[in-house]
Amino acid sequence: MSEDSPMDDEFRKRWRGLNERTVESLDTRNYEKAELATRLGTVGVEAGEIATDSPGPKEGLEDVWIPGVEIFPRRVFQQRHRGWFAEFSRMTEGRLHDIGLNPQQWATATMFANTAKGFHIHPPAIPEDEDPATWNQNLYPTASGATDYDARPYGEEQWDAMFFVQGMVEFLLVDERAGMQRKVMRFLIDGDNFPGSNNIGLVIPAGVAHALRSASSENVIMVYGTSTTFHPPFEGRLFSSIEECPLPPEWKEYLEE
Template sequence: MSDDSIPSKNDLWHALSDSAKAQRDTRSYAKADVATRLGTSGVEAGEIATDTAGPKSGLEDVWIPGVEVFQRRVWQQRHRGWFGEFTRLTEGRLHDIGLNPRQWASATMFAGTAKGFHIHPPSLPEGVAPAEWFQKLYVENPTDYTARPYGEEQWDAMFFVQGVIEFLLVDERAGMPRRVMRFIIDGDNIPGPNNIGLIIPAGVAHALRCGSSQDVIMVYGTSTTFTPEFEGRIASGVEQCPLPDEWQAYLDGDSNAE
């Protein structure tokens, strides 16, 4: 055998077949900045949580206006359990922005399941164009919380008692930049900076899925009582649970079903 046929040992992959070497790829472990990851691969909720209302400093250009992500205090007692706060009427984020939910509920999501994108319609004054209204609310006067029609459109305020949650937000309000926020939230049973509270404005599509082998338990309040007409669905097929093909064929009267 000639020396030309012996691969150089300086090539780490010299012992692989030509086919494998041609298909081989190398994973990049470089970590993009928070602003880039927020709208792509996602971030930890603790990376974007704020101490005051509004976007995280430095993330204004990628933040969805009106969204609030804030730290919550969770007290752990290893021998008993834990206790966590969400809001008070006299202080805290909901108080700061003037949001007082009219209805509270809880929900459980089994491990391996997801809630597809859903969205609530914004309420606008008669004769005002959507882009003009949103510009006034969120760009020109972002801290004038009294101008927000909380009682006429559904805003969601929530926290998670248990599980790991991947959350996605998409701004679909007319005239607003279409921004995406993607982040991981930890339930109170997993103590740490990802124990956050979340507030979502009307017109912002949102979806979530379980991110671990544990069921998710969530608690959420809405600025209006439940109104079926306020519930819009987008790409929510993930919530369906189709029967096995042979079961469906049998139900449909297919004589060839085994």
């Protein structure tokens, strides 16, 4: 803002009890929330704000939702004096059943507090005689088109389905599929030890880069299923140096003597 503007005069009057150098460096925080659609791809949202009771994007977020991503609520039952209990999926009903996804492998992972897992991505299975962009666009039609879940090649590409048992995480998704608009989704998920609307299940399609980091002072425990068994060549890494733990320079220098 200009020095002679009314807003600037008011700002300076409010802070005139500070020295000039500090006032020149001062900023204030805007506590007004942007629209949900804007926050989803920028500063992030609470997972409970975007969870849906049926497959597909949350109403009103169709233009910013990554096609194929599923975020659905999970109910956590607190068992007083003992702990808690929660389901993730059933093969006869629920979100994974609705979209025809039956994980072939289940695993668990722990992330220590203040750590992160860098962006990684799995390749979409594109038939040799198909153009990748056209294939993806047909497989994931616009919001007005009907989704054919049976056409998805779950058995030929890795989809991830996951939930969190403990801790809090910030999750990021980026659509990198050929022919698809590049979109970003950023949201916070709570583990089952923090019961509430942020207890969600998450489904990530092949071709969508994903990363996560701990968002609290405790370890994160996650459980995830994959549509295929793990195949190392099918895991691509993107900007994942955050996972490295380099030795202190003096240690490295000593070892190289």
